[in-house]
Amino acid sequence: MNVPSRGTYSGGFAWAMARDLRLAWRHPDEIILTLAFFALVASLFPLGIGAEPQLLARIGPGVIWVGALLAAFLALPGIFAADFADGSLEQMSLSPHPPLGWAAGKIAAHWIISGLPLTLMSPLIGLQYGLTADTLLVEAVSLALGTPILSLLGGACAALALGARGGGMLLALLALPLFVPVLIFGAGAAEAQATGLAPTPHLSLLGAALIAALVGVPAAVVAAVRISVD
Amino acid sequence: MNWFYFSSPSTFYGLAGRLAPWFFALAAVTAAWGLYLGLLVAPTDAQQGEVYRVIFIHVPTAWMSMFLYFVMACYCALTLIFNTRLSAMMARAIAPTGALFTALALWTGSFWGKPTWGTYWVWDARLTSELVLLFLYFGFIALSNAFEDPRRGDRAAALLAIIGVVNLPIIYFSVQWWNTLHQGSSVSFKGTSMHVTMLTGMLVMSFSAWMYAAGAALVRVRSIILERERRAQWVRDLRGA
Amino acid sequence: MTEGHAALEVRDIACRRGPALLFSKLDFDVFPGELLCVRGPNGCGKTTLLRCVTGLTRPDAGRIAWLGQSVAEDPARFRGDIAYGGHLPALKDDLTTEENLEFSLRLRDVAVDREAIARALAAVGLEKRRRLPARRLSAGQRRRIGLARLSLDPALLWILDEPLTALDDAGQAQFVELLDRHLARGGLALVATHHNLLPPSGKVRELRIAP
Numbered sequence: 001m002n003v004p005s006r007g008t009y010s011g012g013f014a015w016a017m018a019r020d021l022r023l024a025w026r027h028p029d030e031i032i033l034t035l036a037f038f039a040l041v042a043s044l045f046p047l048g049i050g051a052e053p054q055l056l057a058r059i060g061p062g063v064i065w066v067g068a069l070l071a072a073f074l075a076l077p078g079i080f081a082a083d084f085a086d087g088s089l090e091q092m093s094l095s096p097h098p099p100l101g102w103a104a105g106k107i108a109a110h111w112i113i114s115g116l117p118l119t120l121m122s123p124l125i126g127l128q129y130g131l132t133a134d135t136l137l138v139e140a141v142s143l144a145l146g147t148p149i150l151s152l153l154g155g156a157c158a159a160l161a162l163g164a165r166g167g168g169m170l171l172a173l174l175a176l177p178l179f180v181p182v183l184i185f186g187a188g189a190a191e192a193q194a195t196g197l198a199p200t201p202h203l204s205l206l207g208a209a210l211i212a213a214l215v216g217v218p219a220a221v222v223a224a225v226r227i228s229v230d
Numbered sequence: 231m232n233w234f235y236f237s238s239p240s241t242f243y244g245l246a247g248r249l250a251p252w253f254f255a256l257a258a259v260t261a262a263w264g265l266y267l268g269l270l271v272a273p274t275d276a277q278q279g280e281v282y283r284v285i286f287i288h289v290p291t292a293w294m295s296m297f298l299y300f301v302m303a304c305y306c307a308l309t310l311i312f313n314t315r316l317s318a319m320m321a322r323a324i325a326p327t328g329a330l331f332t333a334l335a336l337w338t339g340s341f342w343g344k345p346t347w348g349t350y351w352v353w354d355a356r357l358t359s360e361l362v363l364l365f366l367y368f369g370f371i372a373l374s375n376a377f378e379d380p381r382r383g384d385r386a387a388a389l390l391a392i393i394g395v396v397n398l399p400i401i402y403f404s405v406q407w408w409n410t411l412h413q414g415s416s417v418s419f420k421g422t423s424m425h426v427t428m429l430t431g432m433l434v435m436s437f438s439a440w441m442y443a444a445g446a447a448l449v450r451v452r453s454i455i456l457e458r459e460r461r462a463q464w465v466r467d468l469r470g471a
Numbered sequence: 472m473t474e475g476h477a478a479l480e481v482r483d484i485a486c487r488r489g490p491a492l493l494f495s496k497l498d499f500d501v502f503p504g505e506l507l508c509v510r511g512p513n514g515c516g517k518t519t520l521l522r523c524v525t526g527l528t529r530p531d532a533g534r535i536a537w538l539g540q541s542v543a544e545d546p547a548r549f550r551g552d553i554a555y556g557g558h559l560p561a562l563k564d565d566l567t568t569e570e571n572l573e574f575s576l577r578l579r580d581v582a583v584d585r586e587a588i589a590r591a592l593a594a595v596g597l598e599k600r601r602r603l604p605a606r607r608l609s610a611g612q613r614r615r616i617g618l619a620r621l622s623l624d625p626a627l628l629w630i631l632d633e634p635l636t637a638l639d640d641a642g643q644a645q646f647v648e649l650l651d652r653h654l655a656r657g658g659l660a661l662v663a664t665h666h667n668l669l670p671p672s673g674k675v676r677e678l679r680i681a682p
Contacts, residue, residue, distance in 0.1 A: 006547050007580045019563075019574050026565040026604075087559025090527055095578045096551035102578075156393065160386045164376035173372055174390065177365035180358060181400075220393050223310075227385045230528050313529065379489050461490050 012101025013108070016092075020109035030078055031113050034071045038118055041067040042125045053130050060129030061139055061190030067125070068118045068143055069150065069183055073175060075114040076154040077168070079106060084162045084228065093229050099222045107155045107221065115147025131194065138193040138203070145206040146186040152217040153178045159224035182209065239316050239455045240464045246448040246455075253445030257438050264434035272427040284342045285428070290436040292335035295363060296398050298328035298443055302370070303395045306388035318384035319458065321391065322374055323451035327443045329367035336360055355404035359397055366394040380458060476539070478503050478659055479524075479628060484533030486519050493519050495532070499678055501628075501659045506650065506673050509663040511680035517663035518558070520680065521632050524661060525555050537628070554579070554626035556634055560613050564606035568597055568616055571605050575620050583623055591619040595645060610637040618642070622649055629653060629660040 045063045083089040126136040157174040189202035268286035275282040302324045308317035340350045374387035477500035485495035493516030501507045509517045522528035535542040542549045595615040614637045654673030
């Protein structure tokens with residue numbers, strides 16, 4: 001008589017990471033579009049409000065954060081929509097691996113293909129805005145801490161909105177208000193550095209929020225997926 | 231005694247219909263008394279003059295915006311744990327009133343902010359988190375109506391409401407945790423620094439808002455029940471009668 | 472597992488979809504070596520019943536016991552023992568046939584090596600299409616990947632919703648052969664179908680859902 005597998009958290013996590021990263025590698029459009037959107041949005045501001053260097057240096061930290069946030073937001077539907085549509089999400093829900101494992105794995109993979117590239121690209125955009133090296137560094141660190149939170153919160157909202165009418169607008173209504181505190185502290189950190197104040201309070205809060213999100217949000221994602229698969 | 235007698239939509243429908251007028255009546259009476267206290271009895275503030283009187287709308291609506299969200303989240307927890315229909319309907323009934331109070335709190339607050347702080351709006355912790363609360367209400371309403379199957383909408387919105395509860399402590403404690411423009415809390419269980427008639431007026435208005443919210447939720451849940459249970463025999467009998 | 476004892480016991484199960492109550496107070500057992508065919512007209516709730524047994528859909532009432540233990544108490548164990556095939560194929564277009572099969576099996580925590588996968592794909596006639604992305608396969612060929620998965624999955628209970636859809640005669644014959652081997656080993660199957668499945672060595676019973 002066979003002893004059924006109970007799966008493991010790490011097994012599910014590794015499965016989801018391996019699969020989603022391989023799929024992203026085969027179809028790199030999404031990463032390229034995310035980065036292109038980021039660059040485009042960041043270019044719109046100098047075109048719209050004038051390219052005076054002092055002004056750009058002043059708004060740079062905030063604009064970069066908003067651009068990264070919007071690009072990360074646009075990448076959100078891709079976390080679960082395809083798996084929901086082709087039945088993979090059902091099979092994952094029936095896997096012996098505990099759902100927390102593969103749900104966390106999917107979000108981690110999503111961050112690697114959206115938040116991480118945005119973080120790595122932010123210094124380039126920051127140079128366009130004439131930001132100093134230390135501001136660029138703080139901006140990148142704040143994005144490195146903040147974009148995983150966006151992937152986590154956004155992933156939960158994307159899971160809740162699976163199969164709903166209203167598509168992108170509904171997701172925006174759910175996710176963007178939750179993004180607001182992350183934006184405030186992330187951009188605040190870079191702005192503090194730019195104006196000569198210490199960014200550490202903002203960064204510590206972001207770090208704390210990240211830890212809280214890592215602990216709490218995956219369970220919410222699992223609950224939302226269970227509801228959507230019903 | 232059957233504690234769950236009223237947990238069925240058909241029996242609750244009748245109970246809600248009988249209770250709602252009493253809540254509205256209480257709300258009207260206490261509002262009249264509260265406004266009398268607030269506008270006529272309470273003394274002029276030493277620093278702010280007469281404009282501070284907006285506090286008698288602002289604080290009750292702000293308190294209720296948070297309280298109603300909490301009650302809504304409790305109903306949502308019941309929905310997810312026990313899979314009951316009526317708790318989901320009550321949550322849906324509360325949401326619009328909660329959103330209204332949040333919007334009123336933000337609007338009266340901004341109306342008060344201009345003469346006292348010099349600005350209609352500022353992105354500090356309390357105002358921003360109250361604005362997030364307004365969007366949480368909107369998101370709840372939108373999500374619950376976004377699915378063909380209303381039960382699916384109930385559950386998805388219930389999960390959203392429960393996740394959003396984390397915003398409530400942020401709103402409440404924001405004035406302690408951050409250096410904000412919004413004033414610190416003057417009322418706590420230990421005592422208050424306010425003049426007694428101002429405090430009484432605020433509490434009476436809060437109670438009135440609470441009664442109004444209860445009445446509005448009960449009226450709204452009746453029409454939600456009728457719509458969701460429209461194929462049940464008792465609803466068809468009602469329509470036939 | 473003792474003979475004569477029902478492996479799957481479903482009691483008092485009820486489910487509504489939208490405003491309609493699809494079925495209620497439904498009781499049935501499935502014994503080792505047995506195929507239970509779920510039949511009924513379109514829309515009567517066959518798919519919903521299967522999904523309730525798997526746990527994807529939460530029933531409004533009822534209890535399910537697997538191997539004597541309530542599923543609600545230990546859902547992870549139950550999930551390890553079942554293989555579900557629904558309407559949606561759960562295949563990724565961008566992965567090759569081979570990769571799809573490998574990932575499906577890894578999701579089920581089934582350890583397989585390359586040769587076993589190659590043999591299984593050859594058995595269902597897909598060896599020439601092993602390295603093609605799944606988007607290049609026909610509907611019937613995609614279904615055959617599902618057959619290959621079943622042949623390698625050691626799950627005791629198969630829960631399948633219209634498994635013969637899109638399969639040609641050869642494919643259908645292969646499915647019956649796979650089913651037969653599964654039942655002969657002591658496995659169980661709960662299948663919603665309008666075909667007449669006749670595996671030679673298993674017992675076949677019917678469950679009709681009336682509208």
